[in-house]
Amino acid sequence: MESTRVLEYLTEVEEAAEDVLTNKQQIVDLDSKRNVNREALRALRTTSDSEKVKVCFGNMFIKLPKSKTQDMIKKDQEQLDKEINDLRKELKAKVNHLNVIQGKPELRGYNLSPLSAEEVKAINHLMKR
Amino acid sequence: MAAQMSTTKVPEVRDITRIERIGAHSHIRGLGLDDALEPRQVSQGMVGQLASRRAAGVILEMIKDGHIAGRAVLIAGQPGTGKTAIAMGIAQALGTDTPFTAMAGSEIFSLEMSKTEALSQAFRKAMGVRIKEETEIIEGEVVEIQIDRPATGTGAKVGKLTLKTTEMETIYDLGNKMIESLSKEKVQAGDVITIDKATGKISKLGRSFTRARDYDAMGAQTQFVQCPEGELQKRKEVVHTVSLHEIDVINSRTQGFLALFSGDTGEIKSEVREQINAKVSEWREEGKAEIIPGVLFIDEVHMLDMECFSFLNRALETDLSPVLIMATNRGITRIRGTNYQSPHGIPIDLLDRLLIIATSPYTEKETRQILKIRCEEEDVEMSEEAHTVLTRIGMETSLRYAIQLISTAGLVCRKRRGTEVQVEDIKRVYSLFLDEARSSQYMKEYQDSFLFNETQAPQMDTS
Numbered sequence: 001m002e003s004t005r006v007l008e009y010l011t012e013v014e015e016a017a018e019d020v021l022t023n024k025q026q027i028v029d030l031d032s033k034r035n036v037n038r039e040a041l042r043a044l045r046t047t048s049d050s051e052k053v054k055v056c057f058g059n060m061f062i063k064l065p066k067s068k069t070q071d072m073i074k075k076d077q078e079q080l081d082k083e084i085n086d087l088r089k090e091l092k093a094k095v096n097h098l099n100v101i102q103g104k105p106e107l108r109g110y111n112l113s114p115l116s117a118e119e120v121k122a123i124n125h126l127m128k129r
Numbered sequence: 130m131a132a133q134m135s136t137t138k139v140p141e142v143r144d145i146t147r148i149e150r151i152g153a154h155s156h157i158r159g160l161g162l163d164d165a166l167e168p169r170q171v172s173q174g175m176v177g178q179l180a181s182r183r184a185a186g187v188i189l190e191m192i193k194d195g196h197i198a199g200r201a202v203l204i205a206g207q208p209g210t211g212k213t214a215i216a217m218g219i220a221q222a223l224g225t226d227t228p229f230t231a232m233a234g235s236e237i238f239s240l241e242m243s244k245t246e247a248l249s250q251a252f253r254k255a256m257g258v259r260i261k262e263e264t265e266i267i268e269g270e271v272v273e274i275q276i277d278r279p280a281t282g283t284g285a286k287v288g289k290l291t292l293k294t295t296e297m298e299t300i301y302d303l304g305n306k307m308i309e310s311l312s313k314e315k316v317q318a319g320d321v322i323t324i325d326k327a328t329g330k331i332s333k334l335g336r337s338f339t340r341a342r343d344y345d346a347m348g349a350q351t352q353f354v355q356c357p358e359g360e361l362q363k364r365k366e367v368v369h370t371v372s373l374h375e376i377d378v379i380n381s382r383t384q385g386f387l388a389l390f391s392g393d394t395g396e397i398k399s400e401v402r403e404q405i406n407a408k409v410s411e412w413r414e415e416g417k418a419e420i421i422p423g424v425l426f427i428d429e430v431h432m433l434d435m436e437c438f439s440f441l442n443r444a445l446e447t448d449l450s451p452v453l454i455m456a457t458n459r460g461i462t463r464i465r466g467t468n469y470q471s472p473h474g475i476p477i478d479l480l481d482r483l484l485i486i487a488t489s490p491y492t493e494k495e496t497r498q499i500l501k502i503r504c505e506e507e508d509v510e511m512s513e514e515a516h517t518v519l520t521r522i523g524m525e526t527s528l529r530y531a532i533q534l535i536s537t538a539g540l541v542c543r544k545r546r547g548t549e550v551q552v553e554d555i556k557r558v559y560s561l562f563l564d565e566a567r568s569s570q571y572m573k574e575y576q577d578s579f580l581f582n583e584t585q586a587p588q589m590d591t592s
């Protein structure tokens with residue numbers, strides 16, 4: 001009886017931990033995609049001088065107009081930024097949940113919203129940091 | 130000769146960290162309570178005083194939960210019954226995150242600032258504000274850094290920077306400004322760096338472990354770090370805790386550096402305080418700041434006078450007020466600055482707002498235990514018999530006197546090259562140093578031979 005209860009509890013913790021790890025991996029994957037896109041945008045702006053560029057979709061190359069490609073990637077970037085932000089928010093909740101079921105104390109100042117950039121600048125300036 | 134003297138004289142270097150000083154309450158690590166707030170007889174340096182420790186524990190829990198603010202506690206008891214020890218225990222148990230300010234009642238009497246100013250500064254030192262800073266950073270190990278200088282020598286430089294983490298690798302194009310700051314930081318392949326996205330500030334964290342074998346000769350300050358994990362573009366959240374007083378000081382510093390170095394902040398204008406209160410409560414409403422009510426401990430509170438007490442009365446009612454803990458060893462006595470008598474030398478209206486914890490004198494067994502703890506703290510080995518003798522002395526004179534004898538007896542013991550303090554050592558220091566009772570006895574016997582003796586002068590009232 002006791003052992004099943006312990007097992008259930010451990011499963012719950014493991015599941016929560018696994019969830020956190022998956023979330024983290026997802027952020028890493030998206031960031032890696034974001035960096036590749038950024039490189040592509042840079043390459044489009046600097047190197048090629050032709051009107052059209054070859055874009056790889058899956059396992060085939062398609063010739064597309066440069067401006068259209070740029071727009072596509074930019075849209076993709078925005079989408080990625082948004083997704084990463086959402087994932088980070090989820091991650092916070094998940095880490096919190098993990099802490100709660102493990103009986104660990106809540107992290108200090110975890111739920112604070114950050115100061116704005118100017119406020120941070122002012123505080124840092126004041127603290128001579 | 131003089132020249133020779135000056136060259137041979139080696140500047141005295143004193144290692145500050147090795148000079149350890151032992152304070153009277155250095156053995157206290159906490160209140161010595163178990164999870165159910167029940168006090169253990171001997172724990173964390175605390176001995177006895179079970180009822181007062183349990184009371185302190187209840188207050189401690191309330192402080193930790195942040196439920197009580199603007200309340201005041203008075204620890205009252207005879208001299209040498211562990212009032213300061215309990216306050217120290219609370220401070221230790223609160224941990225480093227909750228601000229704890231300790232002051233003595235007489236500290237407020239200064240020529241630099243008014244009494245109430247000193248008190249408000251103490252109040253604000255005991256109030257913490259927790260804020261969060263969030264920055265987007267790029268963190269990675271430099272794989273390659275390539276800078277192209279224009280052939281003519283002038284004009285914009287361009288370059289490429291390859292960064293990697295354990296998961297990914299990417300190339301950044303560099304502008305003129307970034308190249309400059311990279312070369313200013315002397316960044317090279319193998320360094321682990323962070324770039325602040327908002328400001329473009331580059332900081333070097335150290336060299337990657339994988340590059341540890343690149344060179345044999347390295348500076349001592351070369352620090353090796355692991356290659357960062359995860360994504361390149363990270364979000365870093367830093368939580369700061371600052372006291373309201375710190376913000377006050379910096380904001381009121383109109384003269385800039387001067388005040389910083391003299392360490393004298395002087396008085397802070399009330400407008401500055403009001404502005405900061407307004408800003409902090411604005412942040413709190415926006416969820417940007419948490420207020421942490423800390424603890425202000427005023428020892429020897431009977432040294433405060435009537436003006437201070439009325440200030441305390443009012444200050445406790447403001448919404449940015451810490452938990453006030455006071456300690457006094459006075460009984461019914463005159464309130465300073467008036468001719469009225471009052472219990473503990475504190476006006477009745479303030480007493481009415483206080484939770485009062487009483488401490489009682491230690492029993493013989495407890496005295497013995499405390500002396501034992503102090504022996505350990507002061508690194509003095511003592512034989513059983515000497516310990517018994519010292520306990521007797523502690524019971525008959527005072528605990529403080531007995532504690533004084535520990536280190537002096539330890540010195541005498543070392544002088545005779547003994548390893549353990551014996552009864553003889555205790556006897557010797559007991560004859561060398563008078564306790565308060567014997568000293569007064571001596572005075573009474575020989576008062577005629579002292580100067581300016583006034584036998585009819587009233588005695589100081591300490592009870």
